[in-house]
Amino acid sequence: MGATLLAANVLTDRLLRSWLRCRRRAWLDRFGEADQRLWTAHRTLQLDDQQRNFVALLPRKPGRGLAACRQGEPGVVGLRLKGIGPAGQLLEAHPALLQRVKGRSRWGSFAYRPVIARHGRRLTREHRLGLAMLGLLLEPFQASPVSEGLAVAGAARGLEHERVAFHGGLQRQLADALVKLAADLDRSEPPALAADRRKCTLCSWRGVCNAEAVAEGHLSEVSGIGARRRQMLQELGIDGLHQLAKADPVALGNRLKHFGEQHGEMAVELVAQARAQRDGRFERLDSVLALPELTDAPGVLLYDIESDPDARDDFLHGFVRLLHKPDGSWDLEGANYHPLLVLYEHGEARCWQRLQRKLAIYPDWPVLDYGETESLALLRMAERQGAGEQELAALRKRLIDVHARVRRHWRLPLNSYGLKAVATWLNFRWRQVGVDGARALLWWRQWRGSGPSLRGSTHALRWIFQYNHDDCLATWAVADWLLQQDQLLEKEGLLEQDRLLERDQLLANKKP
Ligand code: SF4
Known part of the structure; x- marks a missing residue:
């Protein structure tokens, strides 16, 4: 029982990564039903990409575990780091790779720094804080300061190296994130759906969350509403698709103009889209042939x-x-x-x-x-x-x-x-x-x-x-x-022409 409780309270690097993407995701990772998770190729692609980047970085296959650290291998995998966070949280992380660097550690005249593979074009907060957490746990493990981590990317075109310094600002951000993550995991209900639902496409909880978004008529379900517009509408007291569909588009446009002229102009379109989705109705926007x-x-x-x-x-x-x-x-x-x-x-x-x-x-x-x-x-x-x-x-x-x-x-x-x-x-x-x-x-x-x-x-x-x-x-x-x-439009156009012709003929016949 004690061990289970302990495991349930541990904050892992994986949970932190999930939380940085979406607060709800971390909660579902811990408490969600495993059989509701959907497989996504994205994670496998990332692991494949990571493997190629690490192969390009290292002179030879990495060693495994503590024995490899003792031997001073250039690369080490398969470690589990444990420690205590800045606010006393139990932490645990599995570094994807440690790289040997100059320094002095408990094992001799060398030390290690954590390495991650950067996915995407730029280094994000998720990459930086993930590295910082690894650095925090690596320090006591190797009994030597860890001042930076390394992000690698682009093995297919020539490996890019980006060093990430673990300065005080980053450490404060990490401490703050860990406190908030722990607070979210303490909740009895999951946090709200992500404001920017584009990220849901790659998430294994998308099945559960999409169903919830549809059931509650979440504003993000309306095509054309991203995180920013949703926030503006919420500030105006519009919380869901059905409320938006009921809104007066002109009055809403005037209120949205406070956020910028372009937002006001979108009101008619957003209300019409919400109504189309609420009523399951499709409509033509003009009488011009599409193709x-x-x-x-x-x-x-x-x-x-x-x-x-x-x-x-x-x-x-x-x-x-x-x-x-x-x-x-x-x-x-x-x-x-x-x-x-x-x-x-x-x-x-x-x-x-x-x-x-x-x-x-x-x-x-x-x-x-x-x-x-x-x-x-x-x-x-x-x-x-x-x-x-x-x-x-x-x-x-x-x-x-x-x-x-x-x-x-x-x-x-x-x-x-x-x-x-x-x-x-x-x-x-x-x-x-x-x-x-x-x-x-x-x-x-x-x-x-x-x-x-x-x-x-x-x-x-x-x-x-x-x-x-x-x-x-x-x-x-x-x-x-x-x-x-x-074709239907053309037929309707011809029928209309026939009707006008008929009317003209009738009028002409009536003339004395
Ligand atoms: S599907 Fe979207 S809202 Fe749900 S956990 Fe994943 S990212 Fe968050």
Whole structure:
């Protein structure tokens, strides 16, 4: 019993990391139901990235545990550090890596400093405080001061080293964070949902939290409301989706203007979006065709890229070739998928040539993608590869962002206008359940291995292709729906024209 109580009170480096991302997450890590956790590829990707960075940093495989410290190994893993925090808390941490540095420790004329792999472009508070906690526990362990930690990143492009000094300010921040973490873990109920719910996408508790957000009509459920807008609305006494939907948009706009003119202008849109979601209603925003370019197109290319953002590597350009039949229908049965797998080591020039050849086979076909990522990547590559003004203009004209067309012409009863949300709403189903870009990236890294002679299973490649193929088809599901709505609009327009013509004729016949 005593040991259990002790374990329950310990603040670990993992809990601190969770808490720094979202206070609620730390609470759920400790008290949440384990079977409600969802697997996320993100953590595995991070571990994979960490491994590659550490291999690039160290001259040889790290040693394990206390014995490795005694022997003065250049790198040490597998340690568990324990100690007491600034306010008397029980602390425990598992450093991912300790690196030998100059100094004097209990083991001889050397010491260690903690090392982490930095994920993302910049060092964050989470990285700094995580390192500081490791430093705090390492000091008594090695009986020597620890004045700094090291963050490494970018093994794929040349390892970056960033030293983090454990100055007084950072230590005070750590002490403060540990007190607040302990207080949150003392609560009987979890803290509120994160203000910025974008971070929930990568969190293993997203299933529980999304369900709660929907049930309580959380403001973040309204598409277009991020952390800042939510705070402003709360300051005005609007706490949830239903309250927002009931608000008078003009009066709300006037009140929101106090925070800046642009916020006032958004009120009409936010209230309308909240009402659409509350009522499950979709509506057209104008009477303009969403995809007029497709009316006479001989076919379309559906286009989707898979990327490794850390390596800045677009490794797969997937196309589906979809023919427009003479009777006006689209030949989905005969649609072919063409993946262009691009290996970094082959260089961008070769990739651009392959893409140019592919696009040249279908010169008059629009290229449909979802979101601006594909268009931007392709145009930037074309520019870097010296495409002329004429070629660039032709490419710009062909590229159609289906997401932008949805946003411009429609309001949907959805909390997100992303491909997954919109296509799922239209009953499109991906063949692989629960797969996302992070999982595809993980498969890619597993297949790529560490070189041509160390490739992983080709199953991984097949899964990536299938996922990418389905993203292309999902893009089509949305485009097809837009086209069907365009046809309805045209029919309504013709009916209206007929009605006006009839009325004019009646009036003309009545004239004496
Ligand atoms: S899903 Fe979001 S709100 Fe829930 S614990 Fe994770 S980050 Fe926090």
